[in-house]
Amino acid sequence: MSRTAIIAGRGALPAILARAIDDPQVYALEGFEPDGIQATPFRLERLVPFLDHLHQERIERVVFAGAIQRPRLDPESFDQRTAMLVPRILTAMQSGDDAALRAVLDIFEENDLSISSASDIAPDLTPAEGVIVGEVGTFDRRDASLAARIVETLGPLDVGQGAVVAQGLCLAIESLPGTRAMLEFAGQHAHLRPRADGARGVLWKAPKPGQDLRIDMPTIGPDTVDQAADAGLGGIAWQAGKVILLDRDESVRRAEAAGIFLWSAGPFDGHQG
Known part of the structure; x- marks a missing residue:
């Protein structure tokens, strides 16, 4: 019987996915353990032995979930087989985060492990088009439109997945x-809005153009609501359909309490105006 492994990072997403999988095996890069669930640590310097272990555990499918940052690598800790991958990984890392993640996916797939996205495991995590809570005004739509264009334009530079626009200003x-x-x-710079009584601004989140959504899918949740x-x-x-909303009920509750809207924009409401 085949099994699924969760390669976990920090945050609540790995625990949510584990509840949606029968007999999940959870692993985490050392130093980036998830919240609310136990994970077996592994080191990138011993990636090939780790892949061997997955096969020994009859793992055929892998899902990446949670946040990590580039780990510090210890040259003395590499085993001989993993060391042969170092030039490939370092070259990818020099091309940006997307290239580095793509290289990791390729290595897993070359070792006969299929990769699923978090939304494949739990489709309800990515809300359908529509306003979930609150009211979205005309000026909010215009601000979201500009923020979306900023993220899309910066995408090829591998900068990030979000922007904040208020009253037409980034x-x-x-x-x-x-x-x-x-x-x-x-x-800290909200005072730069031209009108104190005008639109308060919008946080826009979206994947970068061409981003592989099986890994590093943009995620928001209750903490994001509080921060916004x-x-x-x-x-x-x-x-x-391309951004994960964690703990929807709690996110909605906090948004209502704060008087802000949550809007899953279709293709492409954001380019209107």
Whole structure:
């Protein structure tokens, strides 16, 4: 009987996926353990022995879930077979995060392991098109449109998956420090909005053009809602079907309490206006 392994990173997503899988085997890169679930650690320096272990455990399918950052590699810890992959991995890393992730996927697939996305495992995690809570005004739609174009334009540069726009002005873009840092920056510069009584601004999240959605799918959740509210924004919008919404009920509750909207935008509401 074939089994599924979760390659887990930080956050709540791995535990959510584990509940949707029969007999899940959960592993985590050492130093990036997930929340709410036990995971067996492994090191990238011993990737090939780890792949051997997956086969010994009759693993045929792998799903990547959760956040990680580039690990520090110890040259003395590489086994001989994994060391042969180092030039390939380092070359990919020099081309950006997308290329590095693609290289990792290729290595797993070359070792006869199929890769599923989180949305394959739990389709309800990616909401269908529509406004989930709150009201989206005309100016909110225009701000989301511009933010979407910014993310799409920067995509080939492998910069990030989000942007904040208020009253037609870009307050922040997501880069290596992540969504929280972007929203903190946007909050610190909210005074740059031309009209204090105008549109408060929108956080837009979407995958980069051509991004492999089986790994590193954009994710928002209750913490994102809190961070957007703290930044003084009017709402969060994202590309429908391509962004994970964690703990939908709690996210909606917090959005209602904060008076902000959650909007899963279709193709392509965001380019209107």
